[in-house]
Amino acid sequence: MKNSEELRRQLHSIDRRSYPAYKSLKGHYSFGSYTLSIDHVQGDPFASPSHISVRIPCKNAGFPAGYYDNRLKRITLCDYLTRQFEKQITHYSFRAKGSGKSGLISISHCGQEVLARTACEINDQEITARFFIGFPANGRTINASELEKILFDFLPVCIQKAFFYNSLNPQDLRNYIYLALDQEYIRQELKKRNLAAFVADGSILPRESGISSHPMRGSVPFVSPISLKISMELPHKGHITGMGIPQGITLIVGGGYHGKSTLLNALELGVYNHIPGDGREYVITDDTAVKLRSEDGRFIKDVDISMFINDLPNGKDTHSFSTEDASGSTSQAAGIIESMESNSHLLLLDEDTSATNFMVRDSFMQTVIQREKEPITPFLERARDLYTKAGISTILVAGSSGAFFHIADTIIQMDNYKPVDIADYARKLCSRFPLFSAKVPEFHMPDSHRIMTCSSHESSARKRQEVDLRYIEQLIDTEQTAALYLMLKYAAEHLIDGKRTLSEIAEFLFEKTEKEGFGFLAQRSEISCGFAYPRKQEIYACFNRYRRP
Numbered sequence: 001m002k003n004s005e006e007l008r009r010q011l012h013s014i015d016r017r018s019y020p021a022y023k024s025l026k027g028h029y030s031f032g033s034y035t036l037s038i039d040h041v042q043g044d045p046f047a048s049p050s051h052i053s054v055r056i057p058c059k060n061a062g063f064p065a066g067y068y069d070n071r072l073k074r075i076t077l078c079d080y081l082t083r084q085f086e087k088q089i090t091h092y093s094f095r096a097k098g099s100g101k102s103g104l105i106s107i108s109h110c111g112q113e114v115l116a117r118t119a120c121e122i123n124d125q126e127i128t129a130r131f132f133i134g135f136p137a138n139g140r141t142i143n144a145s146e147l148e149k150i151l152f153d154f155l156p157v158c159i160q161k162a163f164f165y166n167s168l169n170p171q172d173l174r175n176y177i178y179l180a181l182d183q184e185y186i187r188q189e190l191k192k193r194n195l196a197a198f199v200a201d202g203s204i205l206p207r208e209s210g211i212s213s214h215p216m217r218g219s220v221p222f223v224s225p226i227s228l229k230i231s232m233e234l235p236h237k238g239h240i241t242g243m244g245i246p247q248g249i250t251l252i253v254g255g256g257y258h259g260k261s262t263l264l265n266a267l268e269l270g271v272y273n274h275i276p277g278d279g280r281e282y283v284i285t286d287d288t289a290v291k292l293r294s295e296d297g298r299f300i301k302d303v304d305i306s307m308f309i310n311d312l313p314n315g316k317d318t319h320s321f322s323t324e325d326a327s328g329s330t331s332q333a334a335g336i337i338e339s340m341e342s343n344s345h346l347l348l349l350d351e352d353t354s355a356t357n358f359m360v361r362d363s364f365m366q367t368v369i370q371r372e373k374e375p376i377t378p379f380l381e382r383a384r385d386l387y388t389k390a391g392i393s394t395i396l397v398a399g400s401s402g403a404f405f406h407i408a409d410t411i412i413q414m415d416n417y418k419p420v421d422i423a424d425y426a427r428k429l430c431s432r433f434p435l436f437s438a439k440v441p442e443f444h445m446p447d448s449h450r451i452m453t454c455s456s457h458e459s460s461a462r463k464r465q466e467v468d469l470r471y472i473e474q475l476i477d478t479e480q481t482a483a484l485y486l487m488l489k490y491a492a493e494h495l496i497d498g499k500r501t502l503s504e505i506a507e508f509l510f511e512k513t514e515k516e517g518f519g520f521l522a523q524r525s526e527i528s529c530g531f532a533y534p535r536k537q538e539i540y541a542c543f544n545r546y547r548r549p
Contacts, residue, residue, distance in 0.1 A: 001028045015144035022135050033060045039526040045100035049132040051528045056127045062165035068122050076180040078120035085162035092154040096146040101134030112213045113272035116533040130529035178236035183273045186284040196346050196393045197285040200242035204279030205266045215279035225421040247393045248409035259417035260397045268348050289346035290339040291473045293353035294328030299547045304446040308333035311375050328355030337446045342540035350397040360401045385443040406435050452496040472541045479532035484542040486521040510536045
């Protein structure tokens with residue numbers, strides 16, 4: 001390893017040479033309390049910026065060992081440090097001048113949720129931070145003095161203020177860690193208490209706007225109905241109360257603009273931890289929950305959708321159903337089966353984004369179009385079996401069909417963003433509006449067996465394809481999407497062999513990245529900043545939409 005002064009001399013030696021001479025800087029350099037690595041040098045000042053990493057021994061950084069002694073704490077600490085570093089570099093980005101991306105300093109931008117990212121990782125020995133720098137140039141001529149400013153003046157200040165414990169607010173960091181521990185405590189309580197989700201009293205659920213996930217000012221704080229109110233003693237915050245949503249079938253109803261979808265949106269993102277001040281810090285959902293919707297035109301391959309769809313007029317086999325262009329109903333049926341394969345225990349649905357004929361058929365329609373002429377068994381008639389026989393709960397937002405009242409265990413009316421338990425009232429009305437009695441095909445667990453196959457290496461290299469993930473609503477960060485690309489690429493090159501099933505491949509990738517990180521996906525090159533870990537459910541969703549196999 002070279003020292004920082006050798007790097008300075010190298011910079012001076014290549015000043016005013018053509019841009020490719022920057023590649024000679026690649027390597028590791030000791031800066032005393034940390035090591036700086038130049039991992040990849042951009043081809044010219046207009047190309048994607050250079051990849052830089054910094055490694056700081058834990059003994060130098062000085063963080064209490066109790067802040068990174070398990071995976072949850074490590075992810076939380078790294079999230080906090082990434083945000084601190086981003087805050088520091090905003091003062092220095094583009095202060096070094098030049099052409100194109102010259103002077104850029106950037107790292108992952110973290111949202112309201114806490115995600116594991118390659119931007120910052122920690123183990124028992126060291127903290128690794130990864131980020132980007134635009135190496136300065138005038139035209140395509142190296143401006144080494146400007147890069148010297150970045151590496152020797154700007155970065156040391158940012159690193160010291162962001163990654164060393166004695167430069168940070170200890171109480172702020174402690175609260176950040178404690179919040180994550182409290183959130184995890186609630187997740188464990190959900191399992192113990194047979195709950196699907198929890199929404200704390202005082203939570204702020206509405207967001208600032210459709211393009212901002214910050215809490216809306218002046219919003220109505222959440223207050224649980226007395227009948228659903230539970231309390232917990234969190235390890236750090238202490239006593240907390242809120243609405244416990246039991247496992248089973250929960251119906252959320254109410255007038256338009258009264259907060260039905262706002263509550264569901266908070267629940268779908270409750271699979272992630274949130275940062276202090278988000279308003280949804282204590283909105284916690286079963287972390288296997290999947291938000292589902294219809295996806296006209298999506299790809300489906302060898303999925304057993306016979307639980308919902310049978311006896312198609314064209315004779316197509318629904319026990320191993322494939323299509324290049326699914327309808328809304330078949331796409332939603334496949335989505336549920338694929339979620340079951342990914343071991344989800346909670347389905348989240350909104351009637352507004354669901355296929356109407358998949359969700360329910362009213363009595364008049366069932367009278368006109370008799371059962372033997374209708375291949376779809378509506379979700380209404382399967383939700384109970386999904387819970388009692390497969391252990392899968394449902395939380396459903398409905399605004400038009402009253403049929404769902406008949407199957408719901410819990411019924412919540414949103415009234416001006418305030419939840420009201422109307423289960424008893426609704427059940428009394430159900431006798432006045434009976435459901436049409438229909439014979440439902442026997443329930444059976446799906447048996448999809450998709451073997452992933454791949455084209456020859458030559459044709460694969462020539463052909464690129466898009467995997468449409470627009471409707472995977474719990475995929476919340478572009479860095480998760482980038483990580484899925486890495487996983488899919490690795491699978492196509494090393495795992496898809498005509499023998500392994502989709503489940504085997506998805507499970508392997510999930511477990512391997514959980515244990516080892518993304519390093520194995522990068523093969524010969526260093527992993528860079530710009531990747532965030534997706535959940536297992538999103539890995540399955542991506543591979544199920546991969547068209548070539």
